Amino acid sequence: MHSEAVGKPDVPKREVAIIKFLRENPEGSTASNIHQEVSKRLGDTISRPAYYKLLDRLVATGKIEQSEAGGTRRYFLLPQLHATNRLTLDDVYEMLPFVESSETMARAIEAQRYFFEHRETVIREAAQALLEEPAANLFFLWIQHLIQMLEADLKSYRHFEKSGTCVGQAVFVDNSLERRLQSQCDTLRDLLYRQLSIPRNIVDIPEWNGGLYGLKQEAKVNYNWDDFKRILERRVFGVGEKRTVLGLITVTSEALATAKQEHVISGSDGSFHAGTLGIRTAKGYVEDESFVVTFNNGVAYIRSSERINQQRGQKKFIHSAPITRQTLDDPAYKGMVLAPFMFPTLTDSEYEHMAKAATDVVQWRVDDEVFNGKARDVITGEQIVTPRIHIRDGTITPQERYFSHYYRMDPYGDIVREGIGRSRSILERIRSTPIENSRAKPQIYAGSVKSTQNRLFCRLLNWYIVLGSKLTRGQAIAPNWDISQGVYISDTDAMTSLFASMPLPPNPKQSSWASCAVLREFPSLTNFFDTKLSQGNGWFELLLAHRKKELEEYEKYRGNLPYHAIISEEELANDSYLYLLENADYVSFYIGHTSGNPAPKIPRYEFLCSLRQHTSLDGDSQPALNFVQSTVQQLVTGLFTCEFQLDRDHNYMSNLNIVKIIPSVVYQAHEFAKTLGKKLESDFKSIVVAKLAQRRNQTIDERDVDINPINVTRYLQRFNVARQALPPSSDENKTR
Structure with a gap:
């Protein structure tokens, strides 16, 4: 049954309540105590095993930490500013389709300004760190993490209560969770099949609303991590002998x-x-x-x-x-x-x-x-x-x-x-x-x-600043990084x-910083x-x-x-x-022939x-x-x-x-x-x-005809209307 139908809070409200409770208890808390206290505050009736799935998802997204010290698993709030308002990538991508174009432009400008304000600190530290990160491996960790977040939400979505007052009910199935799942699914399919050309026999993520074969209808996410690592080495080509994300040429x-x-x-x-x-x-x-x-x-x-x-x-x-x-x-x-x-x-x-x-x-x-x-x-x-x-x-x-x-x-x-x-x-x-x-x-x-x-490199960069650097270096570059702004760049x-955050190369007329190259x-x-060719057919x-x-x-x-x-x-x-x-x-890549303040694009x-x-x-x-x-x-x-x-x-x-x-x-x-x-x-x-x-x-004298320039905005509006009437694809811009 839909959780709203039984009058209970939806998934985001529960997550916010958990974070708020952990902020009040900086020493951390057990899952049992979190379930007891948060349920009491919300008037919630779902079981403790259901709360485990919420906690697993919050850990996967990097919003909270878990520790096994002393033999007891405890959950802690990460040292973040405005944690209840902090958005992860999947949260923001979920909202993008609902944003008006004028607001999107404003967000893009704000994102540019946000990056510029942190260019000498967070961005510079990220750039220096990426000089040491093997490119294919970092892409692997990134996609793997996104899939783990998707699977964590799928577990919640498919959870049925086995005890308590909501026995037999799918208590997490609400609109907010479903939108989040669809957004995660769409993002991963875009990254895997459009941006990285990963065959579906290696990583198979069905469409969310794919009918009987959709992820919504009990379909599974199938993958072979060993093959995925190997295929990424044939899609992502790092710089230099170490094959890093950034390097000097x-x-x-x-x-x-x-x-x-x-x-x-x-x-x-x-x-x-x-x-x-x-x-x-x-x-x-x-x-x-x-x-x-x-x-x-x-x-x-x-x-x-x-x-x-x-x-x-x-x-x-x-x-x-x-x-x-x-x-x-x-x-x-x-x-x-x-x-x-x-x-x-x-x-x-x-x-x-x-x-x-x-x-x-x-x-x-x-x-x-x-x-x-x-x-x-x-x-x-x-x-x-x-x-x-x-x-x-x-x-x-x-x-x-x-x-x-x-x-x-x-x-x-x-x-x-x-x-x-x-x-x-x-x-x-x-x-x-x-x-x-x-x-x-x-x-x-x-x-x-x-x-x-x-939005391939910018997604990777935002993730790396907040979470990826913690996986590879033991400590996040900036756990407080506001992805709600950075994601729009x-x-x-x-x-x-x-x-532009990096120092000039030794000889700027003969050397330049460059990024790894990605093949599509x-x-x-x-x-x-996303076509899955049958075996033996091309x-x-x-x-x-x-x-x-x-x-x-x-x-x-x-x-x-x-x-x-x-x-x-x-x-x-x-x-x-x-x-x-x-x-x-x-094959696409970037060359860093820019510097100054502001730096030419x-x-x-x-x-x-x-x-x-x-x-x-x-x-x-x-x-x-x-x-x-x-x-x-x-x-x-x-x-x-x-x-x-x-x-x-x-x-x-x-x-x-x-x-x-x-x-x-x-x-x-x-x-x-x-x-x-x-x-x-x-x-x-x-x-x-x-x-x-x-x-x-009819007869028209050429001298009576003028060709007058059309207003740029008006011309773009005409084309936008035409695109909506006959769109080449729902993801046209993502491939440009």
């Missing part, structure tokens, strides 16, 4: 000189701007927001090596799609100019999603051509030398990567398939040089992600604060993130089963077939989506690779570790070679001036994109007007 003078002399380094930017069409008519000026025009452009800036400069003079190559009338009509360049009236078959929501995917794809085209040596300078037409390192502004994962979007047979699906195909083309280039090759190393395709919603803000597989970024067999089901449905009901059911089985075996499912891996760096044969339990993990550490070293060398630039961006939603530090090649690409964007609008305006006139079946 040094570039030798010889390596830096060679890179400057020989290496071509490029950067790309994909940007868009939008405006409404304003038309002057006999009745006046009409501006209709239903005619929002989006202009997408991708630009690559290529920094030549000193050797090329010596041979051909100082060269700064720029590559972009041709800004010509023919470009807009060429299917190879679709997506550069978009307006809703050009796509009458799409709903408003579908169109907005397609427009965002198009911005991404326009940049992918530039990346693909530059990375594969097919690019030419936009002004001179000269062939551009293939770069050793290409750094993309933003994530290297495709914007649209859900299979349900990929197989659509409409303009939206066309754009998604092109993005996946371009990503495959780049990965094929990388895989053409095996990682075991002793003569050559693969090119590096990297991303510089300035803003991310990911993003990974980029947390890592910026962490690195492509399926973790899709709707297949991703091809899964897509074949999808195809078979669609064909069976078609035979019964007819209708429109999706893309994967239209193509042959042989074509499906060579499909780009399948190629990424089977081969694409993404650092990006997350990531690179594309293919390590599957070495990252399964059956594979030898050493080649994967060697490759990741070598690639990180090369990327750091490349960054020191091309150097950095401060990007002073303005946050329109919070009115804050944000200073970010980014690779100079990315900054230069962005600056050139602004110039070409203006040309794009002026040159393509006549085409947009012609298409609008055709759509409205």
